[in-house]
Amino acid sequence: MLNTITTTAKTKKKKQYRGISRATRVMRNLALWIPTVVMAFMIVLAIFSPWIAPHDPTVGKITDRYLPPAFMEGGKTDYLLGTDQLGRDILSRLIYGARISLSVSLLAIAITASIGTVLGIIAGYGGGRTDAIVMRVVDVALSFPGLLLAMLLAVAIGPGFWTVVFALSLLGWAGYARMIRGEAMRLSQSDFVAQARVNGASGWRIMTRHIFPNIINSLIVLMTLQVGMMILAEAALSYLGIGISVPTPSWGSMVSDGRANLDNAWWISAFPGAAIGLVVLSGNFLGDWIRDKLDPRLRQL
Amino acid sequence: MAKVILEARDVVKHYPVTKGLLQRTVGWVRAVDGVSFSVEQGKTLSIVGESGAGKTTVARQILLLEKLTSGSILFEGTDLYKMSPAQVKDDYRPKVHYVQQNPWSSMNPRMRIRDVVGEPIFVNTKQTKKTVYTEVGKLLDQVGIDTDGMTRYPHEFSGGQRQRIAVARALALNPTLLILDEPVSALDVSIRAQIMNLFKDLQSKFDLSYIVIAHNLATVRYMSHSVAIMYLGQLVEYGDSEALFERPLHPYTRALISASQLTLPEDSEGKAQQIILTGEMPSPLNPPSGCRFHTRCTEASDKCSKDVPEMRKVGKQMVKCHHYD
Amino acid sequence: MSNIVLQVEDLHTSFFTRAGEVKAVDGVSFYVREGETFGIVGESGCGKSVTGLSILRLLPEPAGQVVGGKIIMEGKSLLELNPKQMRAYRGKMISMILQDPMSSLNPVYTIGDQIGESVRLHQDLPENMVEAEVIDALRLLRIPSPEMRAREYPFQLSGGMRQRAVGAIAMSCRPRLLIADEPTTALDATIQAQYIALFEDIQEKTNVAIIFITHDFGVVARICDRVGVMYAGKIVETASTRDIFKNPKHPYTKALIQSVPQLDKKDERLFSIEGQPPSLLRLPKGCRFYPRCTVSMDICKEQEPPEVKIGENRSVSCWRVK
Numbered sequence: 001m002l003n004t005i006t007t008t009a010k011t012k013k014k015k016q017y018r019g020i021s022r023a024t025r026v027m028r029n030l031a032l033w034i035p036t037v038v039m040a041f042m043i044v045l046a047i048f049s050p051w052i053a054p055h056d057p058t059v060g061k062i063t064d065r066y067l068p069p070a071f072m073e074g075g076k077t078d079y080l081l082g083t084d085q086l087g088r089d090i091l092s093r094l095i096y097g098a099r100i101s102l103s104v105s106l107l108a109i110a111i112t113a114s115i116g117t118v119l120g121i122i123a124g125y126g127g128g129r130t131d132a133i134v135m136r137v138v139d140v141a142l143s144f145p146g147l148l149l150a151m152l153l154a155v156a157i158g159p160g161f162w163t164v165v166f167a168l169s170l171l172g173w174a175g176y177a178r179m180i181r182g183e184a185m186r187l188s189q190s191d192f193v194a195q196a197r198v199n200g201a202s203g204w205r206i207m208t209r210h211i212f213p214n215i216i217n218s219l220i221v222l223m224t225l226q227v228g229m230m231i232l233a234e235a236a237l238s239y240l241g242i243g244i245s246v247p248t249p250s251w252g253s254m255v256s257d258g259r260a261n262l263d264n265a266w267w268i269s270a271f272p273g274a275a276i277g278l279v280v281l282s283g284n285f286l287g288d289w290i291r292d293k294l295d296p297r298l299r300q301l
Numbered sequence: 302m303a304k305v306i307l308e309a310r311d312v313v314k315h316y317p318v319t320k321g322l323l324q325r326t327v328g329w330v331r332a333v334d335g336v337s338f339s340v341e342q343g344k345t346l347s348i349v350g351e352s353g354a355g356k357t358t359v360a361r362q363i364l365l366l367e368k369l370t371s372g373s374i375l376f377e378g379t380d381l382y383k384m385s386p387a388q389v390k391d392d393y394r395p396k397v398h399y400v401q402q403n404p405w406s407s408m409n410p411r412m413r414i415r416d417v418v419g420e421p422i423f424v425n426t427k428q429t430k431k432t433v434y435t436e437v438g439k440l441l442d443q444v445g446i447d448t449d450g451m452t453r454y455p456h457e458f459s460g461g462q463r464q465r466i467a468v469a470r471a472l473a474l475n476p477t478l479l480i481l482d483e484p485v486s487a488l489d490v491s492i493r494a495q496i497m498n499l500f501k502d503l504q505s506k507f508d509l510s511y512i513v514i515a516h517n518l519a520t521v522r523y524m525s526h527s528v529a530i531m532y533l534g535q536l537v538e539y540g541d542s543e544a545l546f547e548r549p550l551h552p553y554t555r556a557l558i559s560a561s562q563l564t565l566p567e568d569s570e571g572k573a574q575q576i577i578l579t580g581e582m583p584s585p586l587n588p589p590s591g592c593r594f595h596t597r598c599t600e601a602s603d604k605c606s607k608d609v610p611e612m613r614k615v616g617k618q619m620v621k622c623h624h625y626d
Numbered sequence: 627m628s629n630i631v632l633q634v635e636d637l638h639t640s641f642f643t644r645a646g647e648v649k650a651v652d653g654v655s656f657y658v659r660e661g662e663t664f665g666i667v668g669e670s671g672c673g674k675s676v677t678g679l680s681i682l683r684l685l686p687e688p689a690g691q692v693v694g695g696k697i698i699m700e701g702k703s704l705l706e707l708n709p710k711q712m713r714a715y716r717g718k719m720i721s722m723i724l725q726d727p728m729s730s731l732n733p734v735y736t737i738g739d740q741i742g743e744s745v746r747l748h749q750d751l752p753e754n755m756v757e758a759e760v761i762d763a764l765r766l767l768r769i770p771s772p773e774m775r776a777r778e779y780p781f782q783l784s785g786g787m788r789q790r791a792v793g794a795i796a797m798s799c800r801p802r803l804l805i806a807d808e809p810t811t812a813l814d815a816t817i818q819a820q821y822i823a824l825f826e827d828i829q830e831k832t833n834v835a836i837i838f839i840t841h842d843f844g845v846v847a848r849i850c851d852r853v854g855v856m857y858a859g860k861i862v863e864t865a866s867t868r869d870i871f872k873n874p875k876h877p878y879t880k881a882l883i884q885s886v887p888q889l890d891k892k893d894e895r896l897f898s899i900e901g902q903p904p905s906l907l908r909l910p911k912g913c914r915f916y917p918r919c920t921v922s923m924d925i926c927k928e929q930e931p932p933e934v935k936i937g938e939n940r941s942v943s944c945w946r947v948k
Contacts, residue, residue, distance in 0.1 A: 190406060191401050191403060191406040191407040192406065192407055192408050192409045194361075194364075194366055194399070194401070195399060195401065195407055195408075195470075196409075196420065197364075197365075197366060198364050198366070198394070198397070198398060198399040199394065199398075199420050199421040199424050199425075199470075200390050200394035200395065200421065200424045200425050201420065201424045202424075205424065209409070209412070210409050213409070213411040213412075214409070214410070214411060295410075351814035351815065351816065351817075352785075352814055459902055460670075461902065462902075489669035489670055489841065490669060490841055490842075490843065490882055490885065490886060491669055491881070491882060491885060491898075491899040491903075492669075492902070493885070493887075494885035494887070494896040494897060494898035494899070495898045495899075495900070497887070497896055498895055498896055498898055501895070516814060516815060517815070518815075518889060519844075519886070519887040519888055519889050520887055522887065522889055523887045523896060546889065556816055557815055557816065558889060559819075560815040560816050560818065560819040561815055561844065561889055562889050562890070563843070563844055563847050563871075563886075563888055563889070564847060564848060575819070577816075577819045577820055577823055578816045578819070578820070579820070581784050581785070581786045581787075581817060582814075
């Protein structure tokens with residue numbers, strides 16, 4: 001009797017296992033392809049917006065204000081995703097907005113990540129006084145009221161694309177520096193760094209060959225998470241009027257445009273909101289995938 | 302007499318213990334407290350002790366990974382801590398290498414084996430990649446690793462293989478002295494013997510000197526020419542390996558040896574001989590007065606808790622115990 | 627002879643990974659009697675810890691599964707218990723001590739709370755009785771001033787005391803079987819000697835059966851009554867500790883014992899076993915030790931050797947042993 005029990009247990013367990021494995025495999029592939037397609041699509045939109053967009057994103061028709069999307073009652077096929085309070089086509093604004101939102105956030109991320117990583121590694125590996133000085137600057141940067149800084153900047157150099165990028169960079173680097181410094185500190189204590197020092201490796205070599213490659217994982221994860229935050233921060237700046245000048249669409253400013261009309265014209269905010277969500281999610285998935293690929297320990301699996 | 306490669310004179314390492322916002326120093330951890338020894342060419346010195354005895358700190362001081370509080374370390378007659386950075390890089394680093402306990406953490410997981418083993422050569426010489434990799438092939442061959450593995454990553458090897466790779470890296474610049482920090486204790490029993498034999502072979506082949514840091518006396522006996530027993534930052538016994546194992550003088554050495562002996566439960570005589578110490582090693586923040594071992598010593602007298610014993614020469618050994626005054 | 631507390635018969639445990647089925651435990655049989663210590667010795671990856679986890683049914687499911695065999699504790703088949711019944715067994719009937727004392731203790735609770743937790747889970751006692759049990763458990767592990775220690779947090783104890791506290795948690799309900807997985811590995815030699823003496827003392831007082839999992843032959847010699855030597859998922863030899871050391875039969879056991887450096891012998895070269903254990907994904911067809919064996923024969927390559935009983939307490943799986 002015991003024998004039969006164990007054999008049935010055996011077959012049942014095996015089936016269960018195979019099911020899980022197939023599901024996992026499918027999930028893994030989807031986790032790579034969906035975000036890749038989404039990201040590629042968004043980038044194509046951003047680059048070719050003048051050719052793709054059906055309408056001028058900055059000019060609206062007063063008579064076509066608050067039109068719902070085409071698939072709803074009262075919608076026009078001319079405006080697939082409806083129109084906003086000034087009668088501008090939401091789809092076209094979305095397509096043009098990809099340009100501003102993606103370039104602002106990617107640029108800002110590239111700048112903040114570079115500054116933060118360099119300072120973080122120097123502080124974490126250098127330790128002592130270097131560390132203390134860098135970290136005090138980080139503390140100041142983190143405690144400075146960000147919006148005030150952005151406004152001062154806007155007053156000083158005038159609102160615009162570069163002002164936004166500059167302001168976001170000034171605010172973002174400290175977070176990276178703090179995280180990277182922690183990682184670099186941990187790695188500086190590691191056996192293989194001690195080994196490199198015994199081998200006579202210079203500080204530069206240790207930082208670039210031993211510490212940096214082992215930080216990339218966390219860096220990529222943080223960077224992908226920042227895509228969403230940067231897009232939203234840009235929205236906040238635009239809303240305050242210190243961002244991209246008014247008629248030019250960006251996803252963030254579109255979301256804030258629709259805030260007053262959420263109850264009667266939800267589509268004004270919802271579609272750009274969905275676009276932000278999609279990009280953020282895709283960024284996270286892609287980040288996970290890249291991290292796994294970069295890690296030689298996981299590459300074989 | 303053989304040439305002395307490295308000599309430690311009264312080496313001390315005290316770490317400050319700080320407290321509060323102003324980082325006020327409230328005490329000192331006496332990790333290493335006056336340790337002296339020397340290593341001769343082609344010989345092995347083992348430093349034995351339990352965790353917290355300060356043995357790894359000594360190793361790190363020799364490797365200049367940790368500063369000296371006082372004392373001096375002489376390499377081939379030159380004081381290490383008086384060398385200029387350039388001298389250290391050119392005259393010291395290439396000659397002294399390090400094999401760590403844990404072969405899983407001692408290699409950068411993102412470097413290929415050929416770069417791991419080749420690193421000392423890349424750092425210290427200006428050879429082309431191609432010649433370095435040929436050199437790496439020879440080194441791997443010496444330690445019994447197939448050269449096909451050169452382009453692979455560390456995680457693709459087992460613990461024993463990784464330790465061999467670590468040895469290959471330590472040999473890359475033809476060093477004179479290797480510091481082996483618990484070189485086999487992370488390995489499996491059946492692999493340990495392979496690695497220990499490898500160390501012996503390499504020693505006779507290249508006339509290498511070893512400083513072995515260990516807690517396992519049986520390993521030490523097999524490998525060493527002289528042994529230093531460390532307790533709470535100090536040497537309690539130091540001398541010729543044979544003599545020390547034949548006739549251990551310090552009560553702590555005797556307890557350690559007893560703890561490492563293979564005794565079967567049925568061997569009643571073995572059981573009677575076994576010395577089981579009570580208590581644990583006190584904190585190095587507040588070492589006991591007098592002899593540091595007196596709190597756990599079965600033979601301690603009043604004098605032991607009051608007076609600090611001196612290191613005395615008894616036969617072929619040096620011992621720090623009042624029983625030999 | 628005293629009663630058999632636990633009997634394991636032909637246990638098979640596998641891990642299902644993307645690379646395939648890893649047969650971590652592949653047909654292991656042994657038993658432990660009351661008041662006896664059975665040692666499972668082997669190298670890392672031989673399946674000794676997985677055997678322990680299989681008995682407690684604490685495998686990381688769904689990847690790890692017991693795929694065959696029987697585990698019988700005092701007449702009850704543990705593999706047929708439902709999860710709730712199994713939980714009642716764990717801690718009360720069978721308990722476990724793991725290697726790292728620090729990660730086995732929760733840093734935010736006092737030692738007394740943590741011992742009391744397992745008492746409360748398994749016994750319906752009034753609070754003052756629980757406290758008495760806690761003090762009792764601490765006393766059993768010879769922890770000095772138990773009333774005071776019970777109110778302390780793990781960080782306030784020294785390493786050796788922490789390991790004792792872990793032992794006190796395991797023994798708090800006076801289990802019938804204790805599985806100790808490398809409990810001495812993280813300890814220093816002199817502390818290890820203390821701890822082993824303590825184990826013997828506990829066993830004498832409570833008559834608990836102990837399964838002692840370790841890679842260290844020195845520890846085996848000190849504490850175990852009988853030993854099973856494990857290699858690549860199988861027990862290749864079972865014998866009394868004395869026989870294992872004085873008269874090992876399996877070539878692997880022989881080689882392992884020879885390769886352990888000993889204090890009283892100073893050899894110029896250590897005996898060493900060449901090569902490495904086989905991958906559990908691709909086990910050799912015949913004897914699993916065949917590729918490293920120095921006395922192998924033709925048959926060893928083709929057929930797995932059966933377990934041969936020699937005498938009452940002894941069995942060996944090797945074609946050389948008839």
